[in-house]
Amino acid sequence: MIESRRLLLREWRESDLEVFAAMGADEKVMEHFPSTLTPAQSAEFVARIRQHFVKCGYGLWAVECRNGPPFIGFVGLMQVGFDAPFTPAVEIGWRLAREAWGRGYASEAASAALRSAFESLELDEVVSFTVPANTRSWKVMERIGMRRSPADDFDHPRLPEGDPLRRHVLYRMRALDWSLASEPVRD
Ligand SMILES: CC(C)(COP(=O)(O)OP(=O)(O)OC[C@H]1O[C@@H](n2cnc3c(N)ncnc32)[C@H](O)[C@@H]1OP(=O)(O)O)[C@@H](O)C(=O)NCCC(=O)NCCS
DSSP states (O other): OEEOSSEEEEOOOGGGHHHHHHHHTOTTTTTTSSSOOOHHHHHHHHHHHHHHHHHHSOOEEEEEETTSOSOOEEEEEEEOOSOOTTOSOEEEEEEEOGGGTTSSHHHHHHHHHHHIIIIISOOSEEEEEEOTTOHHHHHHHHHTTOEEOGGGOEEOTTSOTTOTTOEEEEEEEEHHHHHHSOHHHHO
């Protein structure tokens, strides 16, 4: 369990699945992914998240508001599951229910996850990536102090040539960058 000012990053519960399935069916939430998810695909994804926790001891945590909804989505760390010039690597990622956007929750949870990555798990580096059109996502990367290097842009190997979602931007943060980051970034 990871705590931040307004949020808890915790293990998944069965009761999270209904909201998570609704998120997977929401076209706005899934706008920058190849498709929305059926309830069965969402449940399968949560099963994979749980397996990752068992294997690595960290993963995509379920996010709970301390004084609000018990589940608003996930934020966390995951081993990149494909080969690319920057792998092997651990990525930080997020997906929140639409009602939870625009409140700073993703950035707050992501900063807490980065703290865990560098101060508890002692990782050397964390990366994050998205399609250029996913402005909300790369803004989170910038807010938490990650930096883009255009030379690291890449084509996602799981998407076919010509797919409009294939091109990705890569952001990085090294342990050294974290230790030098200002307190507001780290809070
Ligand atoms: C990506 C995603 C998590 C970003 O959510 P978000 O709400 O835009 O990001 P944050 O939680 O950091 O909130 C930042 C916004 O909250 C506002 N905000 C309001 N109150 C705030 C507070 N107390 N503290 C900080 N920010 C606050 C900020 O001004 C900012 O708004 P702006 O972008 O209009 O300037 C969300 O859009 C999402 O789940 N998208 C679908 C899934 C997805 O694409 N995931 C990424 C795949 S790569």
